[in-house]
Structures are given as C-alpha cells and as structure tokens.
Amino acid sequence: MTRSLPALPPWLAHALRAQRGPVPWSAVVRGALAAGPVLLGAVLLDRTSLGVVAAIGAMLAGINDRPGSRRAAVRRLGMPALAGAAGLLVGTSAGDHLGPLALTLLLTAVGLLAGSVSAVGPIASGAGTQLLVASSIGAGMPLPDAGWQRALAFLTGAGWLLAVRLVLPTPRATAGDFRFDGERAAVAAVYDAVAALLDAAGTDDATTRRAALTSALDQAQDALTGPRLRRYASSAAERRLHAQYAAALPLAEAATALAWAGDAVSARASAGPRRLADAVRGGTPTGPLPAPHRSAPALRALDDALLHAAHAFDQGEGGDLHTRPRPAGARWRAVFGAGGREYGLRVALCFGAAVAVAQYLHHARWYGQHQHWYWLPATAVFLVKPDLGPLVSRVLCRAAGTVLGALLFAGFAAVLPRPEGLIALVAVSGALIPVATRHFAAQTAVVTVLVLALVMVGGEPQASAGRIGETLLACAIVLVVGHLPMPGQRGGGVRSRVAAAHDAAHTYLTHVLGESALGGTPEARAVRWTLRREAYRTLAEARAAIALAAAELPFLARHSAGADDIVHTLERLVDATTACAVQLDDSGRLAPQHAEQLTSLLDELQQGRKRSGLRLPERPLPLPG
Numbered sequence: 001m002t003r004s005l006p007a008l009p010p011w012l013a014h015a016l017r018a019q020r021g022p023v024p025w026s027a028v029v030r031g032a033l034a035a036g037p038v039l040l041g042a043v044l045l046d047r048t049s050l051g052v053v054a055a056i057g058a059m060l061a062g063i064n065d066r067p068g069s070r071r072a073a074v075r076r077l078g079m080p081a082l083a084g085a086a087g088l089l090v091g092t093s094a095g096d097h098l099g100p101l102a103l104t105l106l107l108t109a110v111g112l113l114a115g116s117v118s119a120v121g122p123i124a125s126g127a128g129t130q131l132l133v134a135s136s137i138g139a140g141m142p143l144p145d146a147g148w149q150r151a152l153a154f155l156t157g158a159g160w161l162l163a164v165r166l167v168l169p170t171p172r173a174t175a176g177d178f179r180f181d182g183e184r185a186a187v188a189a190v191y192d193a194v195a196a197l198l199d200a201a202g203t204d205d206a207t208t209r210r211a212a213l214t215s216a217l218d219q220a221q222d223a224l225t226g227p228r229l230r231r232y233a234s235s236a237a238e239r240r241l242h243a244q245y246a247a248a249l250p251l252a253e254a255a256t257a258l259a260w261a262g263d264a265v266s267a268r269a270s271a272g273p274r275r276l277a278d279a280v281r282g283g284t285p286t287g288p289l290p291a292p293h294r295s296a297p298a299l300r301a302l303d304d305a306l307l308h309a310a311h312a313f314d315q316g317e318g319g320d321l322h323t324r325p326r327p328a329g330a331r332w333r334a335v336f337g338a339g340g341r342e343y344g345l346r347v348a349l350c351f352g353a354a355v356a357v358a359q360y361l362h363h364a365r366w367y368g369q370h371q372h373w374y375w376l377p378a379t380a381v382f383l384v385k386p387d388l389g390p391l392v393s394r395v396l397c398r399a400a401g402t403v404l405g406a407l408l409f410a411g412f413a414a415v416l417p418r419p420e421g422l423i424a425l426v427a428v429s430g431a432l433i434p435v436a437t438r439h440f441a442a443q444t445a446v447v448t449v450l451v452l453a454l455v456m457v458g459g460e461p462q463a464s465a466g467r468i469g470e471t472l473l474a475c476a477i478v479l480v481v482g483h484l485p486m487p488g489q490r491g492g493g494v495r496s497r498v499a500a501a502h503d504a505a506h507t508y509l510t511h512v513l514g515e516s517a518l519g520g521t522p523e524a525r526a527v528r529w530t531l532r533r534e535a536y537r538t539l540a541e542a543r544a545a546i547a548l549a550a551a552e553l554p555f556l557a558r559h560s561a562g563a564d565d566i567v568h569t570l571e572r573l574v575d576a577t578t579a580c581a582v583q584l585d586d587s588g589r590l591a592p593q594h595a596e597q598l599t600s601l602l603d604e605l606q607q608g609r610k611r612s613g614l615r616l617p618e619r620p621l622p623l624p625g
Contacts (some may be wrong), residue, residue: 014551015393019438027065027434030168034058034161035450036427039457042153043419049143050153052458053088055426056137057157059450060084062433063443064126065165069182069223073165079123081158084130085151091138092147100359103139107377108352110135115347118385119340119493120331125387132351132381140358140374143458183241184280186220190248191277193217195270197255198302202264210259210575211543213252214536220245221533225323244280246320247312249529250305251276257298257582260575265299268292272306279313286313297586298579322530338492347384350481354380354474372455372466379474384482386493390551391482394440395475401444402471406464408445409452413462422453429453483556491559494549497542498563504535505570505577509598512581513590528581535574542567566608573601 008016035055042051061077068076087110094106114128138150145153169181193209193216200209224245251273258265269292279286289310294300334340358376383394412425429450436442448467455463508531511524546567549560580594 009554010551010557011390011392011553012396014390015396015441017439018442021438024067024434026168027067028431030065030161030164031062031433032427032431033164034062035157035430036423038157038160039426039454040423043423043457048419048458049145050149052454053137053143053145053150053153054157054160055454056451057081057084057154058161059157059430059433059447060130060133061158061161062430063437063447065161065434066437067182068219069180069186070166071183071224072222073162075123076126077158077162077165080126080130081155081162083127084134084158085155087131087134088138088151088154089147091135091140092150093138094135095139096147100363104352104356104359107135107139107355108348111351112344112348114344115351115385116335116340116344118347118387119337119343119496120334122387125385128347129381129385129388132347133378136355136374136377136381140362140372180237180241183220183223183238184283186216186223187241187245187248188277188280189216190220190245190252191273191280194248194251194255195273195277197252197259198265198270198273199267201255201259202262206259206262207571210256211540213255214540217248217252217533218537218540220248221321221323221537224321241280242321243312243315244276244309246322247305247309248276249322249533250308251302253529253532253578254298254302254305254582256575257301257579258296260579261296261298263296265292269299269302272309276309276313286310298582300586301582320526322526322533324530324534334496337496339494339496340492342486342492343386345486346386346482347381349484350380350384350478351377353481354477357473357477358470372460372463372470375467375470376474376477379471380478383474383478386548387545389440390548391478391556392553393551395479397439397441398444399472399475401441402448403468404441405445405448406452406468409449410462410464412449413452413456413464419457422457425453426450426457483553491549491563494542494545494560494563497538497545498566501535501538501542501567501570504531504538505574508532508535508574509577512577512584525585532574532578532581535577539567539571539574542570562608562611565611566605569601569605569608573598573605576601 007013035058038058039051039055042048042054045051061081064077064080065073066076090110091107094103098106111132114131118125118128134154138147143150190213193213197206197209197213200206224242255273258269268290272289272291275286275289278284286309289306291303291306292299294303354377358373361376362373379398382388383398384391388394409425413422416422416425429446432446433443433450436446452463452467508528511528511531542563546560546563550557550564576594576597580590580598583591583594
C-alpha cells in the first residue's frame with residue numbers, strides 16, 4: 001500500500017509554480033535589441049550615466065512586454081514609462097533638496113498614491129510600480145545628470161523598445177498586414193476556444209473551456225481596442241479583424257448555452273468555428289461551413305451565428321467591439337474604495353519603512369563607499385504589491401533569485417572584459433527576461449545580473465554581496481510590515497472585485513430578462529453582448545484576485561474566505577443568463593426550467609453572501625412568475 005505525499009500549503013505551492021508555453025522568440029529578439037544596444041550607444045557617445053538610466057527604462061519596459069497586439073503594447077509599455085519618468089523627476093528633485101526625514105515622508109506619500117492607483121488595473125499597477133522604482137532610483141543613484149536629463153534618458157530606453165515592438169514583425173506572420181499579426185492571432189484564438197468549448201459540451205471540461213473562452217475574448221478585445229490616432233479603424237485589414245471579432249460573439253453565446261445545457265454535441269458543430277479560426281489566421285476565405293443540426297434552440301443559434309460569421313468574413317466592413325469606456329466614477333471608486341485604500345496603505349508602509357531603514361544605514365556609513373541605498377526600497381516595491389502575487393511566495397522567490405543572480409554575476413565579472421563584456425551580458429540578460437517572466441525567481445535572477453552589470457558599467461565596483469544583503473533585508477522588512485494589522489477590514493481588493501462582478505452579472509441578467517420588451521432588436525442584442533463581456537471579464541478578474549489572496553499565509557487568506565463560492569455561483573448565474581438569452585431569441589419566452597434555475601441560483605447566491613459576510617447590494621430582479 002503506497003502513501004500519498006501531503007499536499008503543499010498554498011503559499012508554498014504558489015512559490016514553486018511556473019508558467020508553461022512556447023518560447024516567445026519575438027520578445028526574446030526585442031529584449032536583445034533593447035537595453036544592450038542602448039547602453040552601447042551611450043558608452044560610444046561618452047554618456048555612460050545616461051545610458052545606464054536608459055537601459056533601466058528598457059529593462060522595465062521589457063518586463064511589461066507581454067504577448068499581444070502592437071496597439072495594446074502602446075498602452076502597456078507607454079503609460080508605465082511615463083510614470084517612471086515622472087518618478088525620476090520627483091526622486092531626483094527630492095534627493096537633491098530634502099533631508100532624510102522629509103525624503104522618507106515624501107516617498108511614503110508617493111507609495112500611498114502609487115499603491116492606490118494600482119488598484120485600477122494591470123496597466124495602472126505597472127505605472128505605479130515604475131513610479132516607485134524610478135523615484136527611489138532618482139533619489140538615491142549618484143549620477144551627474146540633471147533630473148530632466150535622467151527622465152528623458154529613461155523615456156528614450158523605454159521608447160526604443162516600444163519602437164522595436166511596433167516595427168518588427170512577429171516570426172511566421174505571413175498573412176495580411178504584419179502590423180495586425182497580434183490582433184489576428186488573438187481573434188483566431190477566440191474561434192479555437194469556441195470550438196474547444198463545443199467539443200467539451202456535456203463533459204467535466206466544459207467549465208474550464210468556458211473560462212478559456214472568456215480569457216481568449218478578453219485578450220482579443222484588449223488587442224483590438226488599444227489607442228489609435230483616429231476614432232475608427234483606418235485600414236481594410238483592421239476593419240476586417242473588427243468584423244471577424246464581432247462575428248465571434250454570437251458564436252460564443254451559442255456555445256456557452258450548449259455547454260450549460262450539459263448535452264454533448266456532434267463533432268460537426270465545432271468544425272465551423274475551426275475553419276473560421278484558420279481563415280482568420282491565414283487571411284483566407286472561409287469556404288463552405290458545415291451546419292449543425294437545428295434540433296435545439298442553442299444549435300439553431302449556433303447555425304445562425306455561423307451564417308452571420310460567413311457573411312461578416314465576406315464583407316469585412318467592420319463591427320462593434322462591444323466595449324464601453326470605464327466611467328471615471330468606477331476608477332475613482334477603485335482608487336479611493338476599500339480595495340484602493342488597503343492596497344495603498346500596504347504599499348506605502350512597506351515602501352516607506354524600506355526608505356527609512358535605507359536612509360538610516362546610508363547616513364550611518366553602513367554602506368561604506370557604495371551609494372546603493374535605493375536598492376532597498378526598489379526591491380520592496382516588487383515584493384509588496386498585492387496584484388503581483390502572494391507576499392510570502394514573492395519573498396521566497398526574490399531571495400532565491402537574487403542569491404542565484406548575484407553569484408552568477410560574480411563569476412561573469414571575474415572573467416568578462418570591461419565594458420564590452422558587461423554590455424554583452426546586459427544584452428543577453430535582456431533577451432532572457434521574456435522567458436524568465438514565467439517564474440518570479442528566474443526573473444529576479446536575470447534582472448539581478450542585468451542590474452549589477454549596469455552598476456559596473458556606470459563605474460561602480462562589483463556589488464554582488466551588497467545586493468544579496470539588501471535584498472534579504474528588504475524581504476525581512478516586507479514580511480514584517482506587510483503582515484502588520486491595518487485599520488479597516490482586510491481583503492478589500494477581493495471584496496471590491498467580487499462586488500464589481502456581482503453588479504455586472506446583475507446588470508446583464510436584468511437586461512436579458514427585459515430584452516423581450518425591446519422587441520429583440522439588433523441594438524438590444526448589441527447591448528446584451530457588451531454586458532455579457534463585462535460580466536465575464538469582471539468575473540475573471542475576481543477569480544484571479546481570489547486565487548492570489550488564497551495563496552497568502554492562512555491568517556491573511558481567511559479574510560477572503562467564501563468569496564470563491566460566491567464567484568462560482570455568479571459564473572453559473574451568468575452562464576444560465578446566456579442560455580436564457582438564447583432561449584428568448586428562439587421562442588420569445590422563458591422556459592419554466594430556466595426560470596427555476598435562475599431562482600435557485602439567486603437563492604444560492606443570497607445564502608453564500610450571508611455565510612461569507614461580503615456586503616453585496618441586494619436588487620430586485622424581474623423574474624417571471
């Protein structure tokens with residue numbers, strides 16, 4: 001009889017978990033062309049100090065350089081870079097004119113602002129991270145250049161990587177306009193996800209496949225809705241992609257309804273979406289699409305959606321992306337609500353404590369001749385931000401990665417020529433960042449090598465031992481300060497995400513149940529698809545926040561207990577609402593079993609809300625009698 005090994009606690013299992021997938025060769029090439037060449041150019045022009053700052057800007061932009069479209073990359077890389085430049089200006093000015101106490105108070109206030117803003121979303125979080133890192137570098141890095149010169153150099157490094165991202169085509173992208181290869185891949189992935197969900201209908205994998213479809217739709221939506229100079233799509237290729245994405249929405253709705261019904265469908269049903277995926281990916285005509293049997297409302301909706309998609313692919317005249325700009329009030333509530341306040345306070349306390357300790361050690365000459373006090377608060381930033389991962393998991397990975405990276409660099413520094421060998425090491429490290437982002441320890445090791453190489457190119461002595469010591473000190477500070485009791489109720493970030501998902505699900509259900517009164521017009525359906533996208537997106541965000549909170553230490557994880565059950569019920573409610581929408585389109589009335597399912601799920605949601613103690617608004621729903 002064999003004994004099974006005990007399961008690891010969530011906080012430790014998260015630290016050992018790594019992402020998987022193919023090597024992003026295009027990002028690897030961009031990383032190799034970013035920090036290293038920028039630094040080399042500055043050294044050749046005898047502006048090494050500015051080259052170091054530019055390479056830091058390129059390195060931080062490389063960390064944010066994730067798969068996706070060029071249009072989405074403009075916001076994902078550009079906004080954090082602007083925040084980093086502002087941080088350099090603030091930090092440089094403060095470091096030149098303020099004493100230790102005033103500097104600590106100012107940077108703590110910056111931490112409060114950056115942490116609160118980070119609650120808005122991933123791009124805002126990236127901007128907050130670079131604001132804090134750059135402000136500590138500006139205040140502490142001994143450089144001869146003025147603040148505006150440092151900020152301009154930082155923007156130059158980040159802007160260079162962004163320019164490379166916009167110009168270089170993705171490898172193997174041979175169909176259509178190469179400017180939209182990321183968008184094309186994202187839209188094709190939606191059709192693949194629809195086909196996978198149809199194949200999984202009636203099986204235990206249906207829920208996982210539906211979540212994968214939500215993720216694919218989110219990524220495609222983000223890829224197509226990035227910043228543009230003109231309000232509407234300005235090229236035929238882009239208008240065609242918009243039409244192809246819009247045509248996927250009714251297919252996704254029908255596939256979700258079929259999965260909710262729990263009955264298996266024939267392989268013929270998924271053949272059409274797969275051919276559409278191939279047509280998007282290769283820029284080819286769709287050809288004849290196999291029609292499913294029209295024996296049920298959801299199958300009839302699937303057949304109609306395939307006919308609509310064939311027409312949209314032929315015309316390619318553009319389509320509504322079914323997005324709504326996030327209102328200013330929602331951003332305001334995210335920053336100043338419970339989630340933003342808790343996030344900002346946690347970041348401010350850890351960042352401020354790290355600055356205070358670093359200032360004390362620096363002025364007490366503990367650092368000797370090395371002016372590296374900014375490493376301590378900069379390290380604390382990457383450790384403490386809640387949306388970047390559980391605190392203990394990041395501390396363990398950061399400590400292990402820093403020790404490994406510092407030891408590797410010590411070996412490289414002993415044999416590499418200077419500065420050409422170190423510049424080559426910077427280029428190699430930049431190329432490895434896109435691969436290393438799959439695990440925080442690996443990313444930390446690569447970034448440690450890169451940063452230590454930059455320090456030596458800038459004229460500093462080898463500093464591996466100091467880097468290890470300050471990182472371990474930052475880990476200790478964050479572990480202590482990050483777990484201190486705080487005013488108010490913990491778990492604010494999770495509660496705000498669950499509340500947003502609850503509101504979106506309620507709005508979607510209300511619209512579907514009242515849509516028949518609007519006559520089932522195309523305008524009403526367009527609103528329905530927009531609301532469905534918002535409901536599933538907010539549910540995915542809530543699920544991600546809950547997963548991170550659950551991997552904290554037990555006495556922190558308990559503050560989000562019960563939220564996972566509520567989100568699971570909300571997901572089933574939104575799935576049931578989608579099935580009801582298809583039923584209403586087909587017959588104009590709600591079947592008794594659908595009304596019973598909705599009533600049961602709403603009762604279950606009410607009970608889960610009471611058990612968890614989460615304060616969610618109670619609103620009457622126009623359920624049929």
